[in-house]
Amino acid sequence: MRAGLIDGKAIAAEMRAEVRAEAELLTKEGWAPKLVSISVGDTAAAELYVRNQQKQAENAGVEFEARSYPNETSLEQLIGILQGLNGDPRVNGIIIQRPLPDHIPVKVLQKAVHPLKDVEGMHPATIGNIVYNDLALGPCTAVAAVEILKTLPLQMEGLNVTVIGHSEIVGKPIAFLMMGLGATVTVCHHMTRSVAMHSRAADAVFVAVGKPGLVTGDMIKPGAAVIDIGINRVETPEGARTVGDADFDSCAEVAGWITPVPGGVGPVTVATLMKNAVMATRMQMEHYRDAYARTEV
Structure with a gap:
């Protein structure tokens, strides 16, 4: 008796339907989920992943912007770019495509992404939260x-x-x-x-x-x-x-x-990325509302 084949595509399709419904709710509240992809240098190896992510994002109702930077872009410049994206309320998630040029350490860039926009789940704080069973x-x-x-x-x-x-x-x-x-x-x-x-x-x-x-x-x-x-x-x-x-x-x-x-x-990994995108958007919406809520005096 052969093993039952687990259909990852079917599981991903169900997840995308849930993500799309959540994305539509957020959009109605003025928070349309948006992802920004960052590629550096020779992007041929990452192009397939970027196209797949863009397609899945569109299917899930998530806006997707792919940005590509030349190989000579410095680490300092990239950190500045990430800081700008961290502070932009129109951007809800940041994806750092690999591979990167040798002079760009991926872990440094992952640390530069704000944990609330860390849709890949790579920030040290995100990884550490799993120890406490915090799976945001x-x-x-x-x-x-x-x-x-x-x-x-x-x-x-x-x-x-x-x-x-x-x-x-x-x-x-x-x-x-x-x-x-x-x-x-x-x-x-x-x-x-x-x-x-x-x-x-x-x-x-x-x-x-x-x-x-x-x-x-x-x-x-x-x-x-x-x-x-x-x-x-x-x-x-x-x-x-x-x-x-x-x-x-x-x-x-x-x-x-x-x-x-x-x-x-x-397929389920990409669907999880989209799920993280809408979850990050909701978390940011709530963060901004809590930070800037009007208080009665």
Whole structure:
């Protein structure tokens, strides 16, 4: 019996419908959600992502502006640009496209984005809030992966979960998000002695490493959920194709549910970005109203 295929596109479509409804409400209140995308240098690698984000934004009722700056733009100039966007009430979310030129450290730019406009969920304050189970604007990929798991008929409380990969923006946030739901979580990384020992004991496995075929069917507990976050381009006799970190065919023979790549976590990640955009807009609207509300004397 093969695993049930998790349809990320269908989950994303439902999320976009909810986002559009919220965006329409905000627009009626005078706060039309708007995202600004920042690209620097040779933008060819990011162009596909930008076009996809723009398309999804339009479908969700969110205005999208793509800005591109030359490679020689300095860090100081970019920080000044971000400060201007932070102070502009017409801009509700900022996306920093990667890759960036070598002289631009991405973490410095992420810190320069105001937490209320951090729709990617990359600001250190945003990441830190997850420890306190504050999920206002969580990291998009991590939140998307957990949201996918929540659509399955599994009880989160007490669920045994293994996370393979411990990056600051995916693996670690997933671990904290799942602990916030009451799961028992094991995190594996390149120094883990036996990843298979942990993954075979798990009711759900998240994998986000960037190594195609890393997780195979003999590493999965029968009936477990496999949430594959990896995106890798590999060459085959039929040409280049996109695959995940899990060996799909062998895992599908054992797992109860599995996400395809592409079509699994990816669409839900973009939908989560749009959800964060409308959430950030509402938070900013409430912030401005609280800060500038008229008081009776």
